[in-house]
Amino acid sequence: xxxxxxxxxxxxxxxxxxxxxxxxxxxxxxxxxxxxxxxxxxxxxxxxxxxxxxxxxxxxxxxxxxxxxxxxxxxxxxxxxxxxxxxxxxxxxxxxxxxxxxxxxxxxxxxxxxxxxxxxxxxxxxxxxxxxxxxxxxxxxxxxxxxxxxxxxxxxxxxxxxxxxxxxxxxxxxxxxxxxxxxxxxxxxxxxxxxxxxxxxxxxxxxxxxxxxxxxxxxxxxxxxxxxxxxxxxxxxxxxxxxxxxxxxxxxxxxxxxxxxxxxxxxxxxxxxxxxxxxxxxxxxxxxxxxxxxxxxxxxxxxxxxxxxxxxxxxxxxxxxxxxxxxxxxxxxxxxxxxxxxxxxxxxxxxxxxxxxxxxxxxxxxxxxxxxxxxxxxxxxxxxxxxxxxxxxxxxxxxxxxxxxxxxxxxxxxxxxxxxxxxxxxxxxxxxxxxxxxxxxxxxxxxxxxxxxxxxxxxxxxxxxxxxxxxxxxxxxxxxxxxxxxxxxxxxxxxxxxxxxxxxxxxxxxxxxxxxxx
Numbered sequence: 001x002x003x004x005x006x007x008x009x010x011x012x013x014x015x016x017x018x019x020x021x022x023x024x025x026x027x028x029x030x031x032x033x034x035x036x037x038x039x040x041x042x043x044x045x046x047x048x049x050x051x052x053x054x055x056x057x058x059x060x061x062x063x064x065x066x067x068x069x070x071x072x073x074x075x076x077x078x079x080x081x082x083x084x085x086x087x088x089x090x091x092x093x094x095x096x097x098x099x100x101x102x103x104x105x106x107x108x109x110x111x112x113x114x115x116x117x118x119x120x121x122x123x124x125x126x127x128x129x130x131x132x133x134x135x136x137x138x139x140x141x142x143x144x145x146x147x148x149x150x151x152x153x154x155x156x157x158x159x160x161x162x163x164x165x166x167x168x169x170x171x172x173x174x175x176x177x178x179x180x181x182x183x184x185x186x187x188x189x190x191x192x193x194x195x196x197x198x199x200x201x202x203x204x205x206x207x208x209x210x211x212x213x214x215x216x217x218x219x220x221x222x223x224x225x226x227x228x229x230x231x232x233x234x235x236x237x238x239x240x241x242x243x244x245x246x247x248x249x250x251x252x253x254x255x256x257x258x259x260x261x262x263x264x265x266x267x268x269x270x271x272x273x274x275x276x277x278x279x280x281x282x283x284x285x286x287x288x289x290x291x292x293x294x295x296x297x298x299x300x301x302x303x304x305x306x307x308x309x310x311x312x313x314x315x316x317x318x319x320x321x322x323x324x325x326x327x328x329x330x331x332x333x334x335x336x337x338x339x340x341x342x343x344x345x346x347x348x349x350x351x352x353x354x355x356x357x358x359x360x361x362x363x364x365x366x367x368x369x370x371x372x373x374x375x376x377x378x379x380x381x382x383x384x385x386x387x388x389x390x391x392x393x394x395x396x397x398x399x400x401x402x403x404x405x406x407x408x409x410x411x412x413x414x415x416x417x418x419x420x421x422x423x424x425x426x427x428x429x430x431x432x433x434x435x436x437x438x439x440x441x442x443x444x445x446x447x448x449x450x451x452x453x454x455x456x457x458x459x460x461x462x463x464x465x466x467x468x469x470x471x472x473x474x475x476x477x478x479x480x481x482x483x484x485x486x487x488x489x490x491x492x493x494x495x496x497x498x499x500x501x502x503x504x505x506x507x508x509x510x511x512x513x514x515x516x517x518x
Contacts, residue, residue, distance in 0.1 A: 032209040039204050047197040054189050058182050066097075066156035066177045067135040073100055073173035074158035078110060097175050098142055098153055102160070104171040134158055142176050152179040222250055229257050295325050296390035297447075297516040301488035305496050307505035310336050313455040314343040315511045316350060320357040323391070327511055329384045329402070329453040333425075338379070346371055346381050346426070360385040360398035361440040364426070368400070372430035380427035384453055386513075393445040393515055398438060401425025404454045407475065409482035411448030411517075416479040419443060419451075447518040450482045455509040458495050461502030473498060488512045 101112035136157045143149030153176050160171040225238040236257060240250045294300065302315055312335050316328045330346055332339035346367060353366040364385055371381065384402040388395050397406055397419050405420035421439035428434070445451055454474070462470030477498055481491035488510040495508050 029209070031212045032205055035208050036201070036205050039201055039208075043197045043201050043204075047193045051190055051193045054193075055182075055186050058185055058189075062154065062177060062179075062182055063137060063156075066137065066154060066175055067158075069097060069100075069175040069177075070135045070156035070158035070173060073102070073175055074160050077163075078102060078104060078160050078171060098151065098178050099176040100174070101176075102171065102173050104160075108171075110171070139179070142178075152183065153177060154179055218247075218250065222253060225253065229260070235261055295319055296323075297393075298325060298388065298390050299514050299516065300327075300512070302509070302511045303487075303489040303492040304507070304509040305492055306507045308335065308507075310340045311507045311509070312336075312339040312343075313457065313507045313509035314347055315453070315455075315509050316347055317511070318351065318354055320354060320387070322357050323389075324357065325388045325390060325513075326354060326360075326363070327386050327388070327451075327453060327513055329455055329509065329511055331382045331402070331456040331507075333378070333380045333382075342371070342375065342379065342381055345374070346383070359440060360387050360396045361438055363387075364398050364400045364423070364438060365435050368426045368430070368434050372427045372434070375427035380425040382425045382456055386451060386453065388445060388451070388513060390515075393447070393449075394442060395419075395445050395451060396440055396442050397421060398440045399423050400434075400438065401428070403456050403459050404474070407452040407454065407478045407482075408443065408445070409450040409452065409479065410446070411450075412446060414483065416475055416482070417443075418475070445513075445515045447515055450512055450514040452478050452482060452488075452491070452513075453511045454478065454495065455507065457506035457508040458499065460506035461499065461504045470502075482512075 097113070099112060099114045101114075102110040104110050138155040138157070140153065140155065141149035142151045142153035142155075156175045156177065158173050159169045160173055161167040162170045222238055225236060228236045237254050238250050240247050240254070300317060302317075304311060304313060304315070306313075312332045314330045314332075316330075317325065319325050328347075328350055330343055332342045334342065349367050349370045350363065353363050353370075358366075364383060367381075367383065375381075380401065382402040383400040384397075384404070384406060385400075386395055386397045386406060399405070399421045400423045402425075405418040408417040408419050409415075410417055419441065421441050423438040424434045426434075458474050459471060474495065477494045478491060481494060491512070492508060492510045495510065499506060499508060
């Protein structure tokens with residue numbers, strides 16, 4: 001229930017955030033607007049170029065026809081223009097000219113299509129010559145009478161030459177062509193091109209918008225899938241609808257959600273394990289005696305160091321009904337929760353068996369009989385048990401596969417004696433083999449002497465080649481601490497520092513008993 005509540009609380013903010021985020025301007029519209037700018041500029045340029053090319057073509061065609069008419073007019077002898085109808089009308093009909101007039105010299109009008117003898121045009125500057133530079137082209141306004149010229153026109157002038165006088169210029173022929181047609185055509189063409197451009201732009205944008213909507217449809221589905229996942233549905237999957245970049249994105253999204261779901265599951269499992277470890281650690285702390293009271297002439301001190309959250313060591317102390325005191329040091333073969341579970345079972349079994357007192361050997365046999373059937377193969381508990389008579393100082397000791405011997409500090413001699421017995425670890429054998437190999441020894445704890453039990457972690461990490469030297473360092477540390485009167489906490493600090501020089505991790509516990517001076 002705790003995990004479910006935590007998950008719901010975590011998913012609520014994601015749901016609120018997803019609901020507040022809305023799509024105001026879609027990608028399809030954004031893409032269309034950006035393309036519209038580029039397309040409009042491109043179509044405008046193309047339209048202007050097309051319009052300019054068309055206008056240039058119209059003007060070139062007009063100039064070509066006017067220049068041709070001017071050449072035709074200048075080809076006939078000047079005397080031939082007296083018959084106006086035969087020549088001038090032919091020129092007018094040929095190019096649709098407004099007028100044609102023939103001038104002798106610079107101002108004497110010989111003939112004109114309109115019958116007038118005076119002709120005026122504004123803007124007399126030439127705008128260009130034709131290809132052979134024989135025809136001068138001017139632009140202005142044409143008028144045949146006395147009033148102001150109003151008709152927009154183009155004037156094509158070609159020199160009249162006298163063949164009898166080596167083609168000397170004797171006058172000029174001018175053909176007048178209206179520009180209204182070209183202006184009308186220019187305006188009509190402008191409107192047509194603008195209409196075509198607007199239609200092309202509208203069609204292009206519509207096609208692009210629809211295409212973008214169609215192409216981005218998988219992305220819209222993916223957005224909805226993301227919102228679903230952000231709401232806490234980590235097992236939700238999207239459909240891979242294509243094999244392009246969006247398809248790769250959808251497949252990546254599925255892998256991401258799968259990883260998120262696995263991570264959430266691991267987090268929940270880790271949270272559960274953490275809570276479980278906290279419970280076990282709390283239980284383990286409760287199982288250890290927080291304060292070991294002095295009994296008669298005996299004083300006790302204990303300390304423990306765990307390399308992980310849960311220790312693989314456990315020590316205990318209790319007083320038998322007959323007044324004797326039992327001290328127990330245990331180390332499990334497993335680590336973590338399994339070790340704590342086994343040790344708590346062993347401690348409970350020990351406390352139950354100790355109600356009827358008994359020798360160390362008998363108590364360890366009871367522990368093995370109760371634990372061995374429940375331990376899986378290869379799992380065991382190494383134990384070192386000492387039962388002390390406070391009045392006489394006699395100590396009974398048994399070891400169930402505990403590698404570190406009990407260390408007896410001899411105050412009178414100033415030395416350190418190793419008290420060790422043989423025996424199998426608890427759980428390795430459930431039958432008579434365990435009992436037959438279990439030994440018990442007895443020795444006296446003189447006034448001022450100390451008995452120190454150290455867990456197996458003190459020996460962990462010592463290689464076979466360095467076993468004797470490594471164990472010697474441990475014994476010297478214990479001897480120095482006992483000689484100087486340092487308690488279990490200070491001795492533990494020395495052993496932890498010594499253990500830090502070796503590879504691996506291990507837990508170390510120390511339980512010290514000192515008999516008061518006489």
